[in-house]
Amino acid sequence: MTATERITDTLILAVIALLVWQGLHQIVGDTALPAPVPTLAYLAKFVPTARFGESAWATFQAFILALFFSYAVGLSIGIWMGFHRLSGAVGEPILISIYTLPKITLYPVVLLIFGLSLPGRVTFGAMHGVLPVALLTMNAIRNIPPVYLKSARTMHLSPWQTITTVLVPATLPEVFSGLRIGFTLTLLGVLLAEMFAAKAGLGFLIINAMQLLQAQEMVSVTVVLFVFAAAANALLLWIEHRLYRRA
Amino acid sequence: MTADAQAQQIHASLKGVTRVYPGAAGNKPVHALGPVDLDLRRGEFFAVVGPSGCGKSTLLEVLAGLQPASAGTVMFEDRSVSGEVPDGIGVVFQEDASFPWLTVWDNAAFGLRRSGVDDAEIRRRVDDALAFMGLKDFARAYPSQLSGGMRQRVCIARTLVLQPRLILLDEPFGALDAQTRLLMGDEVLRLWRRTGATVLLITHALDEAAMLSDRIGAMSARPGRFLDVVVTGWPRERDSKIVSEAAFGEITGRLWDNLRGESMKSLGYAGMAAE
Amino acid sequence: MSKVGWIRLAVIVLAIGLLEVCCRTKLINPKVVIPPSEMADALVQMLISGQVNGQIARTFGIVLLAAAISIVAGFAIGVVIHAIPRVRQALDPFFATYYAVPIFIFYPVMIVIFGLSIMPIVLMGVATAVVAMIIATLNGLDRIPRVLTKVARVHRMGTVSTALRLKLPAAAPHLFTGVKLVVSYAFIGVIASEFILAPAGLGRVIADAYSDFNNRRMYAMMLLLVIVATAVNMLLHVFDQRWAERRGIGKS
Numbered sequence: 001m002t003a004t005e006r007i008t009d010t011l012i013l014a015v016i017a018l019l020v021w022q023g024l025h026q027i028v029g030d031t032a033l034p035a036p037v038p039t040l041a042y043l044a045k046f047v048p049t050a051r052f053g054e055s056a057w058a059t060f061q062a063f064i065l066a067l068f069f070s071y072a073v074g075l076s077i078g079i080w081m082g083f084h085r086l087s088g089a090v091g092e093p094i095l096i097s098i099y100t101l102p103k104i105t106l107y108p109v110v111l112l113i114f115g116l117s118l119p120g121r122v123t124f125g126a127m128h129g130v131l132p133v134a135l136l137t138m139n140a141i142r143n144i145p146p147v148y149l150k151s152a153r154t155m156h157l158s159p160w161q162t163i164t165t166v167l168v169p170a171t172l173p174e175v176f177s178g179l180r181i182g183f184t185l186t187l188l189g190v191l192l193a194e195m196f197a198a199k200a201g202l203g204f205l206i207i208n209a210m211q212l213l214q215a216q217e218m219v220s221v222t223v224v225l226f227v228f229a230a231a232a233n234a235l236l237l238w239i240e241h242r243l244y245r246r247a
Numbered sequence: 248m249t250a251d252a253q254a255q256q257i258h259a260s261l262k263g264v265t266r267v268y269p270g271a272a273g274n275k276p277v278h279a280l281g282p283v284d285l286d287l288r289r290g291e292f293f294a295v296v297g298p299s300g301c302g303k304s305t306l307l308e309v310l311a312g313l314q315p316a317s318a319g320t321v322m323f324e325d326r327s328v329s330g331e332v333p334d335g336i337g338v339v340f341q342e343d344a345s346f347p348w349l350t351v352w353d354n355a356a357f358g359l360r361r362s363g364v365d366d367a368e369i370r371r372r373v374d375d376a377l378a379f380m381g382l383k384d385f386a387r388a389y390p391s392q393l394s395g396g397m398r399q400r401v402c403i404a405r406t407l408v409l410q411p412r413l414i415l416l417d418e419p420f421g422a423l424d425a426q427t428r429l430l431m432g433d434e435v436l437r438l439w440r441r442t443g444a445t446v447l448l449i450t451h452a453l454d455e456a457a458m459l460s461d462r463i464g465a466m467s468a469r470p471g472r473f474l475d476v477v478v479t480g481w482p483r484e485r486d487s488k489i490v491s492e493a494a495f496g497e498i499t500g501r502l503w504d505n506l507r508g509e510s511m512k513s514l515g516y517a518g519m520a521a522e
Numbered sequence: 523m524s525k526v527g528w529i530r531l532a533v534i535v536l537a538i539g540l541l542e543v544c545c546r547t548k549l550i551n552p553k554v555v556i557p558p559s560e561m562a563d564a565l566v567q568m569l570i571s572g573q574v575n576g577q578i579a580r581t582f583g584i585v586l587l588a589a590a591i592s593i594v595a596g597f598a599i600g601v602v603i604h605a606i607p608r609v610r611q612a613l614d615p616f617f618a619t620y621y622a623v624p625i626f627i628f629y630p631v632m633i634v635i636f637g638l639s640i641m642p643i644v645l646m647g648v649a650t651a652v653v654a655m656i657i658a659t660l661n662g663l664d665r666i667p668r669v670l671t672k673v674a675r676v677h678r679m680g681t682v683s684t685a686l687r688l689k690l691p692a693a694a695p696h697l698f699t700g701v702k703l704v705v706s707y708a709f710i711g712v713i714a715s716e717f718i719l720a721p722a723g724l725g726r727v728i729a730d731a732y733s734d735f736n737n738r739r740m741y742a743m744m745l746l747l748v749i750v751a752t753a754v755n756m757l758l759h760v761f762d763q764r765w766a767e768r769r770g771i772g773k774s
Contacts, residue, residue, distance in 0.1 A: 006611065006612070009608070009611065009612030010612065010615055012612070013612055013613070013616065024635070028635050031634075032634045032635045033631065033634065033635055086526070086529070089526045090526055090529050090530045090533060091530075093530065093759075094530065094533070094534070097752050097755060097756075100706035100709075100710075100751065100755050101747075101748060101751050101752070102709050102710040102713040102714055102747065102751065104710075104713060104714040104717050104725075105713060105717065105725070105728060105744050105747050105748075106744070107717070108728065108729075108731075108732040108740055108744070109554070109555065109744075111732065112553070112554045112555070112732075113554055145342060145344075147340045147341075147342040147343070147344045148344060148346070150308075150313055150338070150340060150344075151338075151340065151344045151402075153313060153331065153332050154311065154313070154332045154336070154337065154338040154406075155357065155358035155361065155362075155405075155409070156331075156332065156334065156358075156361075156362070157361055161361055165357075165361075166346070169346065169348040169349075170346070170348075172348070184621065184622045184624075187624055188624040188625075188626070191624045191626065191627060192624070192626055192714060192718075195626060195627075195629075195630075195718050196717060196718050196729070203627070206627060206630050207630060207718070207719070209630075210630035210633065210634060215634060218630055218631065218634070219631060221627075222627045222628060222630075222631060225623075225624065225627050226623050226627065229619075229622050229623045229624060230619045230622060230623055232622070233618075233619045233622030233623075234615070234618075234619060237618055237619075245391070246347050246348050246389050246391060
């Protein structure tokens with residue numbers, strides 16, 4: 001299938017999605033679900049305003065900090081468990097169990113410790129993102145073909161050279177996968193925190209708009225977040241594919 | 248020193264070498280190799296054949312310094328080998344060791360970059376090695392775009408540029424089809440003559456060993472020990488056409504006599520070995 | 523149990539013990555975290571008194587419903603998509619980015635459309651889980667070795683017979699992976715929705731307990747959730763292992 005065919009198909013799907021949206025709107029009415037065009041018009045007016053800007057900034061702050069911690073802690077745990085076989089064997093099922101838990105139920109604990117503040121949302125976001133980073137990094141290290149390390153020894157590489165010129169390039173595609181999924185989940189964690197119990201951020205904006213029966217605002221912010229998340233993920237996926245193509 | 252005396256000079260040796268793997272998590276230790284005695288003469292082509300699992304790869308790795316010997320001594324150029332791979336030894340492994348994130352050219356240059364050789368010399372040696380291995384047109388390609396045989400040639404080129412004096416090959420053609428193997432055999436012979444290095448080839452293919460080597464060590468089933476060392480007496484200028492010589496059939500026949508029973512043992516045909 | 527298993531058990535016991543000690547010695551503020559023993563006690567008491575049993579049943583019922591719908595619908599949709607390669611190629615970017623979007627942002631929209639009832643919660647559970655099943659179905663059908671269809675033709679088997687006796691068992695491990703994912707995603711989807719906003723259910727109980735400063739109730743319910751989620755996942759995992767071993771795929 002050629003590239004043009006693929007793009008046309010994606011466009012067709014987008015059009016179908018918009019038509020479904022329009023159709024749902026006809027069924028449930030304006031107060032429940034505004035139509036696509038008025039929503040986009042509202043979006044165009046709303047995004048440049050200060051109120052939106054403040055919320056976006058609040059979410060952005062929490063997200064960036066949470067991402068930093070997800071990556072830092074996740075990579076550290078993943079590297080340690082990847083190289084130290086026993087820790088890896090002991091810890092992997094524990095990490096996987098935590099991964100499948102609905103972590104939102106731990107949110108009250110976070111709230112009790114940090115209150116409705118930035119550190120609370122950052123912690124919650126990081127809690128979500130740290131696990132895929134750790135698990136995929138650990139896996140990447142375990143999967144390094146032993147022949148690479150043997151080759152490094154026959155070429156008399158120092159430990160530092162082995163790490164930088166062999167281990168890092170060899171594990172990069174899979175580690176990057178973990179970072180991409182961590183990105184997604186950290187964003188999810190931060191937004192969930194805002195939706196449940198925060199007074200700032202885009203997640204709060206959505207819930208607030210719902211409670212004030214401002215359907216247009218609610219749907220607009222949803223669309224903005226959707227587009228941002230999809231675009232960011234598409235970019236990261238593109239990078240990931242390029243990394244994997246050589247592997 | 249006369250040519251003869253030099254030819255008799257011992258380049259590397261194993262004396263009474265055994266290798267025992269400690270048992271993992273409650274299992275018994277595994278006696279994988281030995282005791283083995285082997286003298287490699289400078290510039291010779293020596294092959295080791297034996298059934299699967301008999302310890303051939305272990306022998307190679309102990310000789311290279313990749314694994315420690317549990318007993319006995321390992322010497323290379325009159326110095327003891329232990330812990331790290333000595334300078335002057337090159338290894339081509341059974342698995343594909345080409346780095347997928349580097350081009351063919353960068354793969355070949357990899358070892359040199361870290362050894363302090365200057366750029367002009369690196370370029371000269373890599374271009375030379377790639378041309379010799381028939382990879383000149385693929386210098387900018389990535390290993391994932393090449394076939395298995397070509398990737399092995401990249402690994403050989405990477406070893407070549409380091410100008411090793413002893414080349415160890417661990418079943419490098421294991422994953423290739425029969426015709427490619429024969430052609431690669433000729434390539435290895437060219438390599439051997441060109442570099443003047445001592446070559447140790449591990450293989451399970453008797454005809455390959457008989458065709459390529461000066462001497463062949465037949466190894467028993469695990470724990471591997473040498474049952475016999477067969478001298479082929481081939482001239483230095485040889486290639487795969489040697490298979491039509493009468494002596495070729497005798498040599499392979501003699502190897503199989505030694506190894507038939509051992510192969511059956513390693514395949515689990517208990518009690519049939521004497522048949 | 524293997525040595526690794528014992529070490530793991532020891533680590534978990536030690537962690538819980540450490541928490542217990544820190545709570546009892548007031549190193550951790552009791553207004554923030556109560557000792558694990560008290561959590562367990564509160565849970566037992568609540569279960570006996572039957573106060574929240576209705577809510578618990580409701581939540582787990584919804585999870586089961588969402589999981590069942592996701593498995594059946596996901597499998598059916600997966601089979602259909604697999605049969606039409608053009609559609610599959612077109613949907614590929616959709617599947618790739620589906621789990622990239624924080625799906626809970628659509629929950630308020632669903633509440634507004636369907637009202638604050640059971641519907642949006644079931645929908646969220648299904649929305650979270652169904653795509654995992656579709657992807658697992660596609661993978662499973664992909665991985666059926668071609669040689670099996672050839673064997674079927676040599677034995678002159680009909681379409682249905684081939685599907686049931688060869689294709690389904692061959693794809694089964696991947697399908698089961700899909701089921702595992704569906705269960706955990708359904709859990710997450712339902713509980714998170716109940717937590718954000720719901721008329722009733724376990725998530726709602728926990729959220730209310732938090733607002734009411736009722737730590738005992740809150741932690742008791744959180745403990746219940748952790749135990750059930752972990753137990754279900756472990757059970758599925760054990761099934762998976764036994765199955766994989768028998769088929770020679772080996773322990774993971």
